[in-house]
Amino acid sequence: MGPRAPGDPPTERTRVRRLPERGVYDREGVYEILDAGFLCHVGFDPGHGPVVLPTLYGRSGDTLYIHGSPVAGMLRSMRKSIPACVTVTHVDGIVLARSLFHHSMNYRSVVVFVVPEEVTDVTEKLSALEVISENIVPGRWAEARKPNTSEFTQTIVLKFPLDEASAKVRTGPPGDDEDDYALDVWAGVLPLRQIAGQPEADPRLAPDTPVPLYLSQMVEPG
Amino acid sequence: MGPRAPGDPPTERTRVRRLPERGVYDREGVYEILDAGFLCHVGFDPGHGPVVLPTLYGRSGDTLYIHGSPVAGMLRSMRKSIPACVTVTHVDGIVLARSLFHHSMNYRSVVVFVVPEEVTDVTEKLSALEVISENIVPGRWAEARKPNTSEFTQTIVLKFPLDEASAKVRTGPPGDDEDDYALDVWAGVLPLRQIAGQPEADPRLAPDTPVPLYLSQMVEPG
Numbered sequence: 001m002g003p004r005a006p007g008d009p010p011t012e013r014t015r016v017r018r019l020p021e022r023g024v025y026d027r028e029g030v031y032e033i034l035d036a037g038f039l040c041h042v043g044f045d046p047g048h049g050p051v052v053l054p055t056l057y058g059r060s061g062d063t064l065y066i067h068g069s070p071v072a073g074m075l076r077s078m079r080k081s082i083p084a085c086v087t088v089t090h091v092d093g094i095v096l097a098r099s100l101f102h103h104s105m106n107y108r109s110v111v112v113f114v115v116p117e118e119v120t121d122v123t124e125k126l127s128a129l130e131v132i133s134e135n136i137v138p139g140r141w142a143e144a145r146k147p148n149t150s151e152f153t154q155t156i157v158l159k160f161p162l163d164e165a166s167a168k169v170r171t172g173p174p175g176d177d178e179d180d181y182a183l184d185v186w187a188g189v190l191p192l193r194q195i196a197g198q199p200e201a202d203p204r205l206a207p208d209t210p211v212p213l214y215l216s217q218m219v220e221p222g
Numbered sequence: 223m224g225p226r227a228p229g230d231p232p233t234e235r236t237r238v239r240r241l242p243e244r245g246v247y248d249r250e251g252v253y254e255i256l257d258a259g260f261l262c263h264v265g266f267d268p269g270h271g272p273v274v275l276p277t278l279y280g281r282s283g284d285t286l287y288i289h290g291s292p293v294a295g296m297l298r299s300m301r302k303s304i305p306a307c308v309t310v311t312h313v314d315g316i317v318l319a320r321s322l323f324h325h326s327m328n329y330r331s332v333v334v335f336v337v338p339e340e341v342t343d344v345t346e347k348l349s350a351l352e353v354i355s356e357n358i359v360p361g362r363w364a365e366a367r368k369p370n371t372s373e374f375t376q377t378i379v380l381k382f383p384l385d386e387a388s389a390k391v392r393t394g395p396p397g398d399d400e401d402d403y404a405l406d407v408w409a410g411v412l413p414l415r416q417i418a419g420q421p422e423a424d425p426r427l428a429p430d431t432p433v434p435l436y437l438s439q440m441v442e443p444g
Contacts, residue, residue: 039313039327043265043274049305050272052265054331083271091261091416094358096437100366101373103355105261109276133325136316137412144322144407151323173424185366186431187424190359190440194313197413202395209408215318218412 030165033108034059037088038136042066044084046077057086058128058135064112064160065119065128075156078116086112086160093189097174098181104174106189110167114160128157139214195220252387255330256281259310260358264288266306268299279308280350280357286334286382287341287350297378300338308334308382315411319396320403326396328411332389336382350379361436417442 034057043052053074057066064086068075078084093106119125126147133141147155174187196218199211256279265274275296279288286308290297300306315328341347348369355363369377396409418440421433 039311041263041265041274041309041311043263043272043307045267045272049335050265050267050307051333051335052263052274052307052309053333054309054311054329056327085265085272085274087263087274087276089261089263089276093422096359096362096366098367099369099373100351100355100363101369101377103358103362103366105278107276111274113271113273129322133322136325137318140318140325141322144318144325145320145402145405147321147323151321155323173422173426176426180367181426183367184428184431186421186434186437187427189422189424190437191419191422192416193419194414194416197415199408200315200395200411200413202409202411204395204403205409206406209406212408215408215412 029169030110030162030167031059033090033110033167033169034064034088034162035135036108037090040064040066040086040088042074042078042084042086044074044078044082046073046082056132056136057088058132059162060128060131062162064114064162065132065157066160067129067132067155067157069154070156075158078158079118079156081115081117084114084116084160086114091192092171093191095170095174095189096187098176098183098185098187102174102176102180104170106170106172106191108167108169110165112160112162113164116158116160119157119159122152125152125155125157128159129155137214137218139212143212143214251391252332252384252389253281255312255332255389255391256286256310256384257357258330259312262286262288262308262310264296264300264306264308266296266300266304268295268304273299278354278358279310280354281384282350282353284384286336286384287354287379288382289351289354289377289379291376292378297380300380301340301378303337303339306336306338306382308336313414314393315413317392317396317411318409320398320405320407320409324396324398324402326392328392328394328413330389330391332387334382334384335386338380338382341379341381344374347374347377347379350381351377359436359440361434365434365436 040057041052041054055066089109091107095104097103130141199215262279263274277288311331313329317326319325352363421437
């Protein structure tokens with residue numbers, strides 16, 4: 001069997017069992033969810049059972065990149081190319097049904113099964129660092145000081161092919177049992193979202209340093 | 223060796239290796255982070271490598287509870303009491319240093335190593351469902367229709383003792399290399415937080431049904 005692409009039919013382990021109508025398998029659906037975030041949870045087994053740790057990521061084409069220190073347990077384990085799972089979840093709302101049983105969450109999530117590969121090519125590694133940085137704060141890479149050789153060496157970059165990815169999405173109002181619609185209980189969705197507040201300057205920053213446009217554009221107006 | 227409590231010294235696998243000064247081991251620190259959220263990422267190995275899935279939780283004393291359908295792969299696997307890892311992460315801000323190397327994230331996270339146990343006692347199971355519900359929307363349990371016997375049977379509750387938990391917290395401004403403070407680059411923190419918007423009524427709700435106080439209290443003013 002050749003490598004799978006996100007648009008291919010689900011494999012046995014990427015098939016969404018619980019509520020098949022919530023499964024999203026197409027490539028664009030997976031990419032859109034990944035590109036809407038920057039924090040993933042990575043699961044791996046360093047030898048004493050599963051560990052799940054949060055880390056930052058960026059996507060370029062069919063590849064997800066993460067980075068970290070070679071001293072960190074996660075990077076130390078995963079550069080050995082052990083199987084891992086990368087999950088990204090956006091919570092969009094709390095779904096309040098008339099019955100507690102039908103309470104739910106509106107969300108978008110992607111689960112990717114991977115065997116991590118360390119990026120050693122200098123050009124790809126630098127490009128991957130830029131991809132991660134630009135995914136978090138677009139515009140920052142051009143302004144901040146670039147890594148020097150020592151910093152570059154102290155950074156491990158891993159890549160995860162997006163071959164075996166699946167997404168799940170729930171949207172919309174609650175689905176109650178027909179009998180329960182007569183109950184006098186408020187029902188609907190409490191929408192949730194992550195927002196950026198006003199940038200807080202480093203105390204050691206020169207007082208008149210303007211907030212860069214790329215940063216003020218990320219702040220929620222209001 | 224007896225069971226560990228969150229206040230005990232770290233075990234080999236809960237010791238925070240990377241930046242020891244970011245480790246928080248005390249019980250209250252762990253509880254505070256858990257109580258500030260309702261979504262965790264659970265890692266387990268159903269037999270073909272690690273899987274990480276998002277799910278809702280609630281805490282009562284030294285115990286974390288999750289629930290789900292017996293049909294769901296995660297619950298099916300974990301009710302067999304296989305080792306798992308539960309991770310909760312709150313992103314508080316993006317830390318922008320003058321050098322890309324010192325960019326970071328302000329966050330609070332808890333990692334718990336567990337062997338899940340299915341809750342079969344009816345009283346504890348009902349209480350656990352209330353704990354999860356009240357952790358997400360305090361006040362909802364009293365108003366919505368309670369589970370009937372069929373719904374109760376269709377719900378699996380797992381408990382995770384908080385014996386082997388560790389927390390990591392990063393706060394504050396960037397830490398740049400001394401030479402870099404002279405650079406003319408904005409530095410500081412972009413604060414991030416999750417907020418609730420105005421509740422969206424179910425289209426099938428009677429038009430004059432008021433939004434409950436417990437829900438409108440969760441909405442960010444502004």
